[in-house]
Amino acid sequence: MKKKIIGVVLSGAMAATFLAGCGQQQQAQQAAEQQVQQAVEDAVAEAVVDQAVEDAVDEAVAEEVVDAAVDAAASSDGLIHVGFAQVGHESDWRTASTKSCQDVFSEANGYNLDFVDCDNDSAAQLEAVRTFIQNDVDYIIIDPIVSTGWDTVLTECDEAGIPVIVIDRTIDDSDKYVSWVGSDFLTEGKAAGEWLKAYAEANGINEINALVISGSTGSSAQIGRSDGFREVADREGWTILDEQTGDFTEDGGQQVMESFCKSYDGQFNVVVCQNDNEAFGAMTAMDNAGVSYGPGNDVILISFDACTAGLEDVKAGKITADFECNPLAAPTVAGVIEAMEAGEAPEAEILVPDNWYALADAIVDFEIDGVPQTMTEVTDEVIEAQY
Ligand code: GYE
Numbered sequence: 196m197k198k199k200i201i202g203v204v205l206s207g208a209m210a211a212t213f214l215a216g217c218g219q220q221q222q223a224q225q226a227a228e229q230q231v232q233q234a235v236e237d238a239v240a241e242a243v244v245d246q247a248v249e250d251a252v253d254e255a256v257a258e259e260v261v262d263a264a265v266d267a268a269a270s271s272d273g274l275i276h277v278g279f280a281q282v283g284h285e286s287d288w289r290t291a292s293t294k295s296c297q298d299v300f301s302e303a304n305g306y307n308l309d310f311v312d313c314d315n316d317s318a319a320q321l322e323a324v325r326t327f328i329q330n331d332v333d334y335i336i337i338d339p340i341v342s343t344g345w346d347t348v349l350t351e352c353d354e355a356g357i358p359v360i361v362i363d364r365t366i367d368d369s370d371k372y373v374s375w376v377g378s379d380f381l382t383e384g385k386a387a388g389e390w391l392k393a394y395a396e397a398n399g400i401n402e403i404n405a406l407v408i409s410g411s412t413g414s415s416a417q418i419g420r421s422d423g424f425r426e427v428a429d430r431e432g433w434t435i436l437d438e439q440t441g442d443f444t445e446d447g448g449q450q451v452m453e454s455f456c457k458s459y460d461g462q463f464n465v466v467v468c469q470n471d472n473e474a475f476g477a478m479t480a481m482d483n484a485g486v487s488y489g490p491g492n493d494v495i496l497i498s499f500d501a502c503t504a505g506l507e508d509v510k511a512g513k514i515t516a517d518f519e520c521n522p523l524a525a526p527t528v529a530g531v532i533e534a535m536e537a538g539e540a541p542e543a544e545i546l547v548p549d550n551w552y553a554l555a556d557a558i559v560d561f562e563i564d565g566v567p568q569t570m571t572e573v574t575d576e577v578i579e580a581q582y
Contacts, residue, residue: 273305275307276306277336279310287505288470288520289522292522295522295524309332324351328352334358335358337362338362341411341413342368345368346368358373360374360376361376363416363522365415378549380416381420385426387499388427389562389563390516394557400495403433410442416443417440420469420499439454441476441477446476452476453484456481456483460484466481467497468497488515489513490557501518501519506552510575510578516570523582551570
């Protein structure tokens with residue numbers, strides 16, 4: 196830049212000398228000075244632009260070099276990078292699901308797992324997925340907290356060329372994912388209803404007045420279980436006195452049941468909890484309110500999930516029937532990824548099978564949509580083998 200300015204100053208001075216020789220010394224002097232000034236300004240401006248362009252080019256090159264290095268490091272570890280946006284840590288079911296994913300997507304199995312516990316916060320879950328896109332993972336697994344609000348972010352995954360696999364809960368407003376692996380929540384809800392019908396008939400119970408403690412509102416697990424049970428209740432003319440969410444937590448179940456015990460004192464003979472943790476809380480509330488539950492008692496207590504602690508309560512005669520939801524879907528998701536790695540098209544929908552559990556006295560024959568169901572008697576061995 197300095198060299199250019201000196202050159203311009205010199206050529207201006209030479210012009211001044213020439214004009215002075217022609218006898219118009221003063222005017223020439225002024226013109227020359229202006230010319231010099233203008234030239235200096237132009238040169239400075241040009242140099243500033245040159246420098247800025249040079250800096251920007253340097254920066255872009257540096258950024259590209261860093262990106263390339265990161266990419267090289269990522270792919271050179273030979274692992275399949277998976278981002279998993281998990282719902283949270285609200286229940287025994289969730290703990291089992293997380294452990295299963297962490298075991299399956301381990302380094303020893305050829306994976307690098309980026310696990311995010313979204314703490315039941317939908318905004319945090321969308322952010323987790325966007326971070327996976329930025330990190331350019333190979334696959335994204337989502338257990339959707341709620342079933343709607345997904346199309347925009349799934350479009351972003353699609354545009355980034357990252358396949359999405361949905362696990363457990365469903366996405367109902369977008370089809371931009373390659374596969375879903377999970378349980379049929381509507382069938383679980385119908386199972387509870389159809390079992391209750393058969394159990395009530397077998398035990399001479401003519402009137403059903405039910406209270407429902409539902410799961411997290413807007414999750415497909417809540418929607419399916421509520422709809423399935425309600426379908427049977429409506430058909431049979433049962434009364435559902437109330438339905439309030441316990442958010443799939445023990446605390447939530449206890450709080451809702453405390454308020455139910457006050458509002459519906461002596462009016463209910465069935466309590467449906469949409470997971471075992473809510474049932475644990477509801478039992479505490481009923482104990483405190485002096486309400487007896489379990490086979491042969493005031494209240495028929497129905498639960499979902501059938502985790503180890505839930506089945507222990509079935510065995511102890513507290514929960515009358517427990518409708519399983521199997522949380523161990525991660526090995527099946529790994530199968531989907533392996534198929535894609537091998538260039539095969541994965542199955543669009545893979546159902547994880549569930550069992551229905553009770554003690555021998557509460558095992559009754561029932562059908563769902565004309566399909567006969569089998570129930571499993573809860574024994575120590577069954578509990579031992581459960582998740
Ligand atoms: O029933 C409950 C958990 O999405 C099926 O979420 C899952 C449910 C499960 O919190 O315990």
